[in-house]
Amino acid sequence: MSATLSAREKKKLDDRHEKILEELVKQPGNSACADCKASGPRWASHNLGIFLCISCAGIHRCLGTHISKVKSINLDTWTPEQIQNMINWGNANTNQFFNPHPEKHPIPLDSKYANSLRCNFTGKVREANLKLLF
Secondary structure, three states, X not given: OOOOOOHHXXXXXXXXHHHHHHHHHHOOOOOXXXXXXXXXXXXXXXXXXXXXXXXHHHHHHHHOOOOOOEEEOOOOOOOHHHXXXXXXXXXXXXXXXXXXXXXXXXXXXOXXXXXXXXXXXXXXXXXXXXXXXX
């Protein structure tokens, strides 16, 4: 079998991934933006495993791709590993890991705070990645 997928196989895989993401975004906790709680998120940070609204996706893009890797749920192509990370984490698990006390540390919802967020989450992202590896 060839290491590369045919166009037909790639389309089939993309359709399967989109269906999985559509089901995941309907689950409790994922049906609202992980950051601002707006309903109907259409974007995701695949390395953090969260679903986002378009505004918060823009903030995550400002954080840099070493912190948050943002994709559209239905416009971008996803790898099986990215889909699996979304399945493994989800909004509730990720928010519990990164910010277990949101009442003490509310998420700033303005892109001007992206630099401070970047500093605060860099260590946590490394910790989360190590946790997944071991």
